[in-house]
Amino acid sequence: MPLLQVTGLSKRFGGFVALDGIDLAVAAGERVGLIGPNGSGKSTLVNCICGTLVNETGTVRFAGEVVDGLVTHERTRRGMARSFQLPRPFGTLTVADNLRVPLLYTVNARRRPALRGAELEARCIELLMLVGLAEKAANLPRDLTQVEMRKLELARAMAAEPKLLMADEAMAGLSQSEVDDIVTLLIRLNERGITIVLIEHIMRAVMRFSQRLVVLVSGKKIADGQPETVVRDPVVERAYLGQ
Amino acid sequence: MGLSLDLLINAVIAGILLGGFYTAVTIGVSISFGILDIVNIAHPAFIILGSYIAYIVNQSFGIDPIVISLLMMPAFYVLGAGVYQIYYEAFERHGQESLRGLSFFFGLLFVTEVILILVFGVDYRYVEAWYIGPSWHLGVMDFPLRMLVPCVVALALFAALELFLSRTFIGRAICAVAQDQLALRLMAASPTRIKRIAFGISIATTAVAGALLIVIQPVEPSVGRDYIGRVFAICVLGGLGSLPGTVIGAMLLGIIESFTSTFYGPSWAPAVAFGVLLLTLAVRPAGLMGR
Amino acid sequence: MQNGIFLLVSLVVAALVFFAARALNNDYIFFAGYTVLQFIVLATAWNILGGYTGYVNFGSAAFFAMGAYASVFFHKLYPLPIPVLIVIGGIVSGVVGLGTGYLTLRLRGAFFAIATLALAVVLQTFVVNWDYVGGSRGAYIIRPNQSPLTGPYIHYLFLLMLVLVVLALACARSIERSQLGYGFATIRDDELAAEASGVPTLRLKLIATTLSGALMGMAGAPFPYYIGYLQPSSAFGLEYAVNSIAMPMIGGTTSWVGPLIGAVLLGSLQQIATVTISSAVNLLIVGLLLVGFVIIAPSGIVGLVQHGWPRRSAK
Numbered sequence: 001m002p003l004l005q006v007t008g009l010s011k012r013f014g015g016f017v018a019l020d021g022i023d024l025a026v027a028a029g030e031r032v033g034l035i036g037p038n039g040s041g042k043s044t045l046v047n048c049i050c051g052t053l054v055n056e057t058g059t060v061r062f063a064g065e066v067v068d069g070l071v072t073h074e075r076t077r078r079g080m081a082r083s084f085q086l087p088r089p090f091g092t093l094t095v096a097d098n099l100r101v102p103l104l105y106t107v108n109a110r111r112r113p114a115l116r117g118a119e120l121e122a123r124c125i126e127l128l129m130l131v132g133l134a135e136k137a138a139n140l141p142r143d144l145t146q147v148e149m150r151k152l153e154l155a156r157a158m159a160a161e162p163k164l165l166m167a168d169e170a171m172a173g174l175s176q177s178e179v180d181d182i183v184t185l186l187i188r189l190n191e192r193g194i195t196i197v198l199i200e201h202i203m204r205a206v207m208r209f210s211q212r213l214v215v216l217v218s219g220k221k222i223a224d225g226q227p228e229t230v231v232r233d234p235v236v237e238r239a240y241l242g243q
Numbered sequence: 244m245g246l247s248l249d250l251l252i253n254a255v256i257a258g259i260l261l262g263g264f265y266t267a268v269t270i271g272v273s274i275s276f277g278i279l280d281i282v283n284i285a286h287p288a289f290i291i292l293g294s295y296i297a298y299i300v301n302q303s304f305g306i307d308p309i310v311i312s313l314l315m316m317p318a319f320y321v322l323g324a325g326v327y328q329i330y331y332e333a334f335e336r337h338g339q340e341s342l343r344g345l346s347f348f349f350g351l352l353f354v355t356e357v358i359l360i361l362v363f364g365v366d367y368r369y370v371e372a373w374y375i376g377p378s379w380h381l382g383v384m385d386f387p388l389r390m391l392v393p394c395v396v397a398l399a400l401f402a403a404l405e406l407f408l409s410r411t412f413i414g415r416a417i418c419a420v421a422q423d424q425l426a427l428r429l430m431a432a433s434p435t436r437i438k439r440i441a442f443g444i445s446i447a448t449t450a451v452a453g454a455l456l457i458v459i460q461p462v463e464p465s466v467g468r469d470y471i472g473r474v475f476a477i478c479v480l481g482g483l484g485s486l487p488g489t490v491i492g493a494m495l496l497g498i499i500e501s502f503t504s505t506f507y508g509p510s511w512a513p514a515v516a517f518g519v520l521l522l523t524l525a526v527r528p529a530g531l532m533g534r
Numbered sequence: 535m536q537n538g539i540f541l542l543v544s545l546v547v548a549a550l551v552f553f554a555a556r557a558l559n560n561d562y563i564f565f566a567g568y569t570v571l572q573f574i575v576l577a578t579a580w581n582i583l584g585g586y587t588g589y590v591n592f593g594s595a596a597f598f599a600m601g602a603y604a605s606v607f608f609h610k611l612y613p614l615p616i617p618v619l620i621v622i623g624g625i626v627s628g629v630v631g632l633g634t635g636y637l638t639l640r641l642r643g644a645f646f647a648i649a650t651l652a653l654a655v656v657l658q659t660f661v662v663n664w665d666y667v668g669g670s671r672g673a674y675i676i677r678p679n680q681s682p683l684t685g686p687y688i689h690y691l692f693l694l695m696l697v698l699v700v701l702a703l704a705c706a707r708s709i710e711r712s713q714l715g716y717g718f719a720t721i722r723d724d725e726l727a728a729e730a731s732g733v734p735t736l737r738l739k740l741i742a743t744t745l746s747g748a749l750m751g752m753a754g755a756p757f758p759y760y761i762g763y764l765q766p767s768s769a770f771g772l773e774y775a776v777n778s779i780a781m782p783m784i785g786g787t788t789s790w791v792g793p794l795i796g797a798v799l800l801g802s803l804q805q806i807a808t809v810t811i812s813s814a815v816n817l818l819i820v821g822l823l824l825v826g827f828v829i830i831a832p833s834g835i836v837g838l839v840q841h842g843w844p845r846r847s848a849k
Binding site: 051052071084088092093105106109160 | 717719720723724726729731732735788
């Protein structure tokens with residue numbers, strides 16, 4: 001049974017069809033790359049899966065359960081996490097406190113006994129060290145560089161201890177080595193058991209990361225398979241890679 | 244129920260005429276809130292300002308209040324552009340519109356009301372014009388001119404704005420700025436400038452709405468507050484961003500209020516708009532013709 | 535400082551304030567002081583919703599007045615001791631807060647703000663049409679001259695309001711330092727990201743509106759006894775809305791100290807101004823200060839003390 005199963009998902013904005021009958025299945029432990037031109041509906045798909053947007057048709061099943069009626073925080077608590085394309089940190093909280101929020105509200109909602117005090121602190125620091133932000137624990141997000149903000153964004157998603165992580169263009173605007181860092185980080189996370197869907201434009205990163213590649217163009221899925229095969233598919237080349 | 248048909252017909256007519264007037268009151272908010280997404284709750288304050296200016300000039304020089312308001316429109320436009328500039332510099336630019344932007348407009352609303360109280364006191368003020376008083380009779384139907392003239396002027400204002408927004412470059416840029424700022428920039432139009440123009444227009448309409456208000460009823464500084472609920476109720480009911488929706492919403496509200504007034508008494512009127520607003524928000528927040 | 539200790543310390547401070555006022559032996563201090571204390575409660579209550587979660591309530595007067603009119607209602611029906619009336623006022627206003635929130639909080643913050651503004655007008659309409667509590671003519675509340683506890687009745691009211699202040703401040707402070715406080719802050723900072731992090735935003739917002747409304751209702755409950763003659767126009771007065779926003783915004787919205795500072799400063803200023811100038815000018819000053827601070831010093835006095843003049847971050 002796939003961890004995430006999206007069937008026939010459609011989303012319109014007024015007259016504009018953003019997503020048209022998307023089918024997508026992600027197995028537990030997989031590393032899936034999702035690519036497509038700007039405006040093809042990638043972020044909309046993530047928003048629909050997480051519940052930030054409500055789809056008109058179709059179903060989203062997570063770990064066998066239909067999640068369509070659930071609000072975003074309920075889906076997060078069931079193990080779905082996402083990072084935002086443009087980082088959205090909690091501006092008035094310190095970097096460490098940004099991580100405390102998902103720990104308090106998602107992790108503690110699941111486990112007994114709840115994380116408290118020193119244990120909570122330790123978990124925050126552990127996550128910060130994982131992404132290399134430990135020295136900035138007491139800073140505010142506005143003091144961070146671009147890369148650091150994106151790392152915080154990822155760390156916050158990971159703090160929720162998800163089964164599935166959807167990383168939405170986590171690497172835009174980063175240098176080559178920074179991109180490599182993040183890919184390595186994501187692969188390491190996957191090795192710990194987190195299923196990851198990576199939405200990205202940077203082909204090098206996508207090819208290195210993905211075990212499977214899905215291509216979205218104008219709201220439709222036009223390819224889904226082995227990265228090397230998909231990349232050589234003439235339909236895909238015409239629609240996307242030829243640019 | 245013993246309803247007389249006359250009463251019913253005239254309640255509907257009064258409602259429609261009232262709805263026409265409400266269109267003038269709300270059309271500015273359709274632009275500032277519906278299109279620009281700026282929650283200008285001080286809108287009624289500008290209207291009351293317009294009423295008082297019409298009052299002063301009418302009392303001193305005897306000029307027709309509606310004519311005065313048309314002459315005042317450019318000044319109100321400049322005022323609106325200025326207010327937008329302050330709003331933009333202080334809030335919009337830094338992405339902090341919600342709490343502080345709202346407080347800013349609330350402060351404006353409040354300060355305007357208090358200044359008017361200090362200058363004019365709390366007495367009701369009214370204007371004089373040839374159409375205040377007489378009624379036009381058609382069979383059993385009564386058309387009080389003091390309601391009919393504002394209704395006609397209001398609908399003319401709506402028509403002018405609708406034409407402007409759909410036919411001129413700036414008008415269409417205004418509609419576009421709500422949807423796609425990037426595309427607008429590529430057309431070499433500055434989104435900030437377009438928004439400033441739009442907001443200026445929105446305040447310019449309050450000059451006219453203010454004159455119409457003081458034709459319909461005597462005005463004192465706190466009257467503005469009754470209109471906040473009405474204005475947003477109509478906007479939401481009609482569908483944000485749709486000017487024709489505003490007219491429909493205004494007419495509906497006018498008729499509902501007129502019926503409530505006729506059959507339950509006028510002191511319940513303020514509650515009607517709120518009830519309508521809540522109902523709409525609960526049932527269909529996109530409004531009747533919403534995007 | 536632990537919550538329990540804070541409570542103890544503030545009770546001691548309150549007791550000191552009370553006995554100091556008694557020592558000065560001037561009833562005016564009690565009458566003026568009551569108003570300032572009332573504003574501390576209102577400002578703190580407003581801030582729990584407005585400052586912590588970022589949802590603006592323009593209808594503070596409505597919640598305040600409902601507490602007052604609940605007292606009038608019971609006064610006519612069956613007189614109850616004021617502490618009981620305070621609890622009732624809290625419940626009534628809390629329920630209204632919950633209801634308003636439930637209907638509008640799933641939409642944008644702007645709609646909630648507009649709904650609260652319209653709410654004040656509507657509730658005033660209801661009260662004006664409700665003859666049992668006096669309608670537009672108003673209601674007289676004869677208050678006893680003496681109270682068994684404290685001697686002059688105004689001392690009793692002052693003491694009650696002091697207790698409410700302690701309650702409100704302790705409440706605000708304990709929220710700030712709790713998990714709830716983090717949740718509120720994330721709603722204010724980025725509601726979408728908060729949901730994605732597992733924060734149940736609707737539930738938290740409803741908690742905030744209920745709590746805020748309840749505290750305002752509690753502040754309103756003794757009001758008829760303070761003022762003796764209650765009219766809708768004074769109970770629903772715009773000065774409550776403006777002050778409950780201006781005081782936290784000027785004092786600083788991110789901490790429980792802000793509303794306290796704002797209320798004490800502005801409240802005292804207004805008491806002086808009303809006596810020396812006029813009440814309309816006094817309100818004008820408050821309005822201008824609000825607009826000024828909102829534009830220039832958005833973090834209020836607390837922000838100025840902590841960070842100096844605000845640097846604008848480029849966007």
